[in-house]
Amino acid sequence: MLERIIISGFGGQGIMLMGRLLAYAGMLEGKNVAWMPSYGPEMRGGTANCTVLISSKEIGSPIVSHPKILIAMNQPSLDKFEPNVSENGLIILNDSLIEREVNRDDVSVIRIPADDIADKLGNSRAANMVVLGACVKKSKVVKMETIFKALEKTLAGRNQDLINLNKEALKQGAELVED
Amino acid sequence: MGEKMLMKGNEAIGEAAIRAGCRFYFGYPITPQSELTAYMAKKLLKMKDAAFVQAESEIAAISMVYGAAATGARAMTSSSGPGISLKQEGISYLACAELPCVIVNIQRGGPGLGSIQPGQADYFQATKGGGHGDYHLIVLAPSSVQELVDLTMDAFDLADKYTNPAMILGDGLIGQMMEAVEFKERKKIDLPDKEGWILTGCKGREKKYIVPFNLDPYEMEKINLKIQEKYKKIIEKEIRYEAINLDNADLIVVAYGTVARIVKTVIDNAKKEGINIGLIRPITLFPFPEKIIAETSEKINKVLVVEMSYGQMLEDVKLAANGKAEINFYGRAGGVVPTQFEILTEIKKYLT
Amino acid sequence: MKKVFGSPKSLTKVPFTYCPGCHHGIAHRLIAEVLDEFGVREKTVGVCPVGCSVFAYVFFDCDMICAAHGRAPAVATGMKRAKPDSIIFTYQGDGDLASIGTAEIVHTANRGENITVIFINNAIYGMTGGQMAPTTLIGQVTQTSPYGRDPKTMGYPIKVAEMLSTLKGVAYISRVALSKPAYILKAKKAIRKAFQSQIEGKGFSLVEILSTCPTNWGLSPIEANKWLEENMIPYYPLGEFKTPEEVS
Ligand SMILES: Cc1ncc(C[n+]2csc(CCOP(=O)(O)OP(=O)(O)O)c2C)c(N)n1
Ligand code: SF4
Ligand SMILES: [Mg+2]
Numbered sequence: 001m002l003e004r005i006i007i008s009g010f011g012g013q014g015i016m017l018m019g020r021l022l023a024y025a026g027m028l029e030g031k032n033v034a035w036m037p038s039y040g041p042e043m044r045g046g047t048a049n050c051t052v053l054i055s056s057k058e059i060g061s062p063i064v065s066h067p068k069i070l071i072a073m074n075q076p077s078l079d080k081f082e083p084n085v086s087e088n089g090l091i092i093l094n095d096s097l098i099e100r101e102v103n104r105d106d107v108s109v110i111r112i113p114a115d116d117i118a119d120k121l122g123n124s125r126a127a128n129m130v131v132l133g134a135c136v137k138k139s140k141v142v143k144m145e146t147i148f149k150a151l152e153k154t155l156a157g158r159n160q161d162l163i164n165l166n167k168e169a170l171k172q173g174a175e176l177v178e179d
Numbered sequence: 180m181g182e183k184m185l186m187k188g189n190e191a192i193g194e195a196a197i198r199a200g201c202r203f204y205f206g207y208p209i210t211p212q213s214e215l216t217a218y219m220a221k222k223l224l225k226m227k228d229a230a231f232v233q234a235e236s237e238i239a240a241i242s243m244v245y246g247a248a249a250t251g252a253r254a255m256t257s258s259s260g261p262g263i264s265l266k267q268e269g270i271s272y273l274a275c276a277e278l279p280c281v282i283v284n285i286q287r288g289g290p291g292l293g294s295i296q297p298g299q300a301d302y303f304q305a306t307k308g309g310g311h312g313d314y315h316l317i318v319l320a321p322s323s324v325q326e327l328v329d330l331t332m333d334a335f336d337l338a339d340k341y342t343n344p345a346m347i348l349g350d351g352l353i354g355q356m357m358e359a360v361e362f363k364e365r366k367k368i369d370l371p372d373k374e375g376w377i378l379t380g381c382k383g384r385e386k387k388y389i390v391p392f393n394l395d396p397y398e399m400e401k402i403n404l405k406i407q408e409k410y411k412k413i414i415e416k417e418i419r420y421e422a423i424n425l426d427n428a429d430l431i432v433v434a435y436g437t438v439a440r441i442v443k444t445v446i447d448n449a450k451k452e453g454i455n456i457g458l459i460r461p462i463t464l465f466p467f468p469e470k471i472i473a474e475t476s477e478k479i480n481k482v483l484v485v486e487m488s489y490g491q492m493l494e495d496v497k498l499a500a501n502g503k504a505e506i507n508f509y510g511r512a513g514g515v516v517p518t519q520f521e522i523l524t525e526i527k528k529y530l531t
Numbered sequence: 532m533k534k535v536f537g538s539p540k541s542l543t544k545v546p547f548t549y550c551p552g553c554h555h556g557i558a559h560r561l562i563a564e565v566l567d568e569f570g571v572r573e574k575t576v577g578v579c580p581v582g583c584s585v586f587a588y589v590f591f592d593c594d595m596i597c598a599a600h601g602r603a604p605a606v607a608t609g610m611k612r613a614k615p616d617s618i619i620f621t622y623q624g625d626g627d628l629a630s631i632g633t634a635e636i637v638h639t640a641n642r643g644e645n646i647t648v649i650f651i652n653n654a655i656y657g658m659t660g661g662q663m664a665p666t667t668l669i670g671q672v673t674q675t676s677p678y679g680r681d682p683k684t685m686g687y688p689i690k691v692a693e694m695l696s697t698l699k700g701v702a703y704i705s706r707v708a709l710s711k712p713a714y715i716l717k718a719k720k721a722i723r724k725a726f727q728s729q730i731e732g733k734g735f736s737l738v739e740i741l742s743t744c745p746t747n748w749g750l751s752p753i754e755a756n757k758w759l760e761e762n763m764i765p766y767y768p769l770g771e772f773k774t775p776e777e778v779s
Binding site: 060 | 183211295296358519
Binding site for chain 3: 207208209210213216217220221224225230231232233235236237261292
């Protein structure tokens with residue numbers, strides 16, 4: 001098994017954290033993982049993306065040209081990566097910020113009103129966790145409990161309210177998709 | 180066994196260095212290695228008998244390493260392309276004075292200011308000397324974050340063992356990437372005593388000095404011959420490489436670092452198409468694994484060197500093969516990383 | 532009808548790519564206006580540094596060259612010596628000018644090279660993501676001063692304008708800010724004087740511009756202006772430190 005995931009959005013949306021949690025959870029489940037960020041000055045204000053690989057075998061090339069899963073948190077990200085998603089792949093998009101339809105008809109699409117849900121939870125910055133929750137439930141790349149564990153490890157030492165809020169966001173995202 | 184941690188390559192180097200006893204870091208920010216400088220600031224500024232200095236330049240940073248190394252301390256500096264070029268003066272001095280230290284180069288696209296994306300075009304600079312004069316660094320080329328950790332620790336030991344600067348030659352991709360790492364218990368090795376040459380004040384003994392020059396050419400030649408003797412020993416004892424699938428391969432790829440791990444994916448995919456590819460991955464670039472390349476290329480006769488440059492390690496492979504095999508080359512540079520698809524297409528060209 | 536202010540001829544039409552609230556853009560515009568006013572655009576060459584303003588070559592509509600990190604004053608020296616009737620300016624950040632390029636700036640000033648230096652002091656390394664600059668204030672947290680700048684191990688913030696004005700070869704030095712309109716007017720005047728001094732062949736001129744880096748300071752553009760006024764100006768006083776009259 002080799003999961004190839006690209007997560008993309010604008011700086012400040014918590015793109016890197018989503019990827020790190022997936023990679024961390026993969027590691028906790030005993031898999032090989034790699035996380036690769038876009039880097040450099042193009043990041044500021046502009047788009048940010050990261051790649052996550054989770055595999056039962058040694059990971060060779062850490063570069064993903066054709067992701068099986070694309071998480072697009074804003075419109076430019078969908079424009080950029082949609083054509084590359086592999087056949088029968090999965091696109092999860094942030095419906096709050098993306099109006100257009102997906103052009104591909106050979107992939108599954110899930111639309112999550114992430115910003116709206118996060119706003120209702122009282123923190124617009126939790127939109128990333130809403131989408132991540134939906135992604136984990138749908139794709140089963142890792143178990144939901146492991147994402148919770150990864151969250152606790154990654155945010156260890158931070159305010160417990162923040163961790164609880166993020167957990168709630170993950171749960172609400174998961175509830176939006178069917179098994 | 181230690182616990183597995185998810186770490187960024189650059190930070191993993193820092194942690195490995197500290198665990199290897201490095202307490203002195205001197206650096207100057209540059210992408211894509213700045214997280215290493217920041218990591219050392221965060222850790223060393225809180226440690227006793229340790230120092231972190233953001234130097235005014237890379238020229239100053241390497242000379243700070245020269246100073247710290249002369250006291251017997253384990254010292255490190257790190258940079259990328261333009262900054263490594265500035266360090267060459269100091270590196271040549273360290274090599275001549277036979278002082279151990281570790282220099283990290285997280286390569287990016289060159290030449291000039293170049294780009295900040297991964298590259299491998301500093302191979303000549305790293306393995307052939309880089310500064311003026313006849314000298315070599317011990318050059319280690321990791322291809323995963325775990326190997327960054329292990330080789331950083333080894334680099335300090337090798338530097339001390341041979342009283343010679345060692346270089347970690349990585350690139351922006353492994354520097355920026357996060358993977359699971361483990362800091363394994365290492366077995367203690369015997370290293371030569373530094374007492375004979377360190378400068379700590381001459382109380383109760385004769386004065387000592389470290390001077391990387393001699394104006395008498397015959398004396399200067401002796402200094403040269405002494406370090407050349409040491410390189411012979413290093414070549415004899417320290418060569419490391421990984422070899423995969425060398426028996427019955429249709430073609431052998433020679434690649435190091437990031438490119439080698441991309442080639443591993445190529446090997447898997449080629450197998451599905453009935454193509455058998457072997458890989459020789461030099462882990463030490465100096466000393467270079469000549470013998471295995473010579474033997475394998477004679478047997479298999481088809482070799483493809485892949486680099487993120489326009490053919491630098493290629494020259495060493497050609498020298499090793501010594502005309503006994505057809506040596507082909509594929510390279511991308513300037514910050515472009517070759518994809519598995521491009522490499523496989525290239526391989527197929529030579530198999531028809 | 533609303534009056535439309537045209538953009539200076541010495542700027543291209545390319546929109547600035549600097550972060551919102553960053554002062555690099557304002558500084559560019561002022562320099563361009565001055566080049567227009569003196570009518571020297573066509574004989575000017577600008578030297579970009581390595582720093583966020585490495586992209587200045589895109590925005591200035593005059594000849595531009597990019598120097599190695601810190602070496603802009605040396606490149607400018609070469610150009611001015613080879614072509615003395617040209618107008619040469621360097622545009623440098625605090626890491627570029629006051630850290631890696633300290634030797635070059637001191638000796639270029641000391642030789643009294645007839646060039647103009649625009650020095651952007653934003654108390655941080657912008658381009659590389661927020662490390663300590665030589666001008667970073669005491670206690671200021673950056674990536675490489677994670678517990679605040681401690682003068683015991685990291686030295687004190689360098690006052691470049693004051694330091695260089697002690698050199699005999701220097702014709703004009705002033706320090707300005709861009710955080711409010713009144714400051715911007717003064718900054719423009721200072722930049723005019725600096726180029727004037729070069730046009731008249733009086734020797735080395737430098738304008739230090741206190742600038743914001745909202746991104747790496749972790750502040751909004753408005754907070755950044757406030758931070759600059761409350762923290763930087765008290766340590767880095769505005770004003771002229773040397774004027775051509777004093778040149779003997
Ligand atoms: C020799 C060398 N060392 C380091 C770098 C990396 N580098 C690029 S820009 C920069 C500092 C930029 O800071 P500053 O000069 O203050 O300009 P700012 O971005 O803040 O405007 C550094 C260290 C480089 N390009 N070359
Ligand atoms: S990083 Fe700072 S200096 Fe650079 S463009 Fe952004 S605000 Fe300006
Ligand atoms: Mg700066």
